[in-house]
Amino acid sequence: MSLKILLNGAKGRMGQTIASVAGSMDATITAAIDAGDNAAAHLAGCDVIIDFSGHQATGPLLELAVAHHKPIVIGTTGHGAEEKKRLLALAAQVPCVWAGNFSVGVNLLFALTRRATAILGADYDTEVIEMHHRFKKDAPSGTAARLLEIILEERKLTAAALKHGRSGITGERSPNEVGVHALRGGDVVGDHTVLFAALGERVELTHKASDRGIFARGAVRAAHWVVGRPAGVYDMQDVLGLS
Ligand SMILES: NC(=O)C1=CN([C@@H]2O[C@H](COP(=O)(O)OP(=O)(O)OC[C@H]3O[C@@H](n4cnc5c(N)ncnc54)[C@H](OP(=O)(O)O)[C@@H]3O)[C@@H](O)[C@H]2O)C=CC1
Numbered sequence: 001m002s003l004k005i006l007l008n009g010a011k012g013r014m015g016q017t018i019a020s021v022a023g024s025m026d027a028t029i030t031a032a033i034d035a036g037d038n039a040a041a042h043l044a045g046c047d048v049i050i051d052f053s054g055h056q057a058t059g060p061l062l063e064l065a066v067a068h069h070k071p072i073v074i075g076t077t078g079h080g081a082e083e084k085k086r087l088l089a090l091a092a093q094v095p096c097v098w099a100g101n102f103s104v105g106v107n108l109l110f111a112l113t114r115r116a117t118a119i120l121g122a123d124y125d126t127e128v129i130e131m132h133h134r135f136k137k138d139a140p141s142g143t144a145a146r147l148l149e150i151i152l153e154e155r156k157l158t159a160a161a162l163k164h165g166r167s168g169i170t171g172e173r174s175p176n177e178v179g180v181h182a183l184r185g186g187d188v189v190g191d192h193t194v195l196f197a198a199l200g201e202r203v204e205l206t207h208k209a210s211d212r213g214i215f216a217r218g219a220v221r222a223a224h225w226v227v228g229r230p231a232g233v234y235d236m237q238d239v240l241g242l243s
């Protein structure tokens, strides 16, 4: 039987793309809601919630998911560190897939970034560069945030190492800083590069998305996967069997 989805952020770019792929993936959008709609009124008939909206929507939606024991897929980005910590505790009470990027290619980039960071280490200056369309509301992207988490974990650094852009007399680069650069313009769907630069060579790992369908299909795949799982927070690596 077709998977019944409550879709939050339905009128947005991602909401519309998810609605356009659902039918071909054995899924039906039974409720399409946005800010101002009453999510609770639409919960009863759905098997799973998918959220691609704004960061303020995640808390109330998770509270509803927990109260009604509904699995949830969260693609929304832009949560602050403290906000995310609080939301993860809520999310752990239901089956939840939470991913800053649902594409297969970016999940490969996550794995390659971990491996490259482990091999190259502090001898290679590491910078993360992302570019998105002019309408994006948060920076750096959720994908860049995850890449940075991976780099910090492997290098045993804390968030204090992050340098968001540079300006003025910055002094020479320290080996223990990790640069972050968010570019915005036009209709770019989502580009991410992790750059490792040493004296004499440079390695660049790049992913370029050209169609939001890759995120949408990943989210519907995650929705099928999460239904019936034990409560807990999973990511796309779990869905793809990469963890
Ligand atoms: N994880 C992934 O793979 C991906 C994640 N994203 C993330 O998904 C999110 C949405 O992206 P995108 O579709 O491009 O953005 P859009 O701005 O096009 O769409 C967002 C939608 O969510 C609605 N919305 C905003 N706030 C709320 C709220 N509090 N409650 C319910 N609905 C709300 C908006 O309504 P209104 O316009 O009326 O405010 C709009 O319809 C972003 O956080 C983005 O970073 C995007 C692509 C891939």
Ligand SMILES: O=C(O)C1=N[C@H](C(=O)O)C[C@H](O)C1
Binding pocket: 077, 100, 101, 132, 136, 137, 140, 141, 142, 143, 144, 189, 190, 191
């Ligand atoms: O807002 C977007 O468009 C995207 N957001 C996600 C992010 O913040 O990483 C994923 C993708 O890059 C597109």
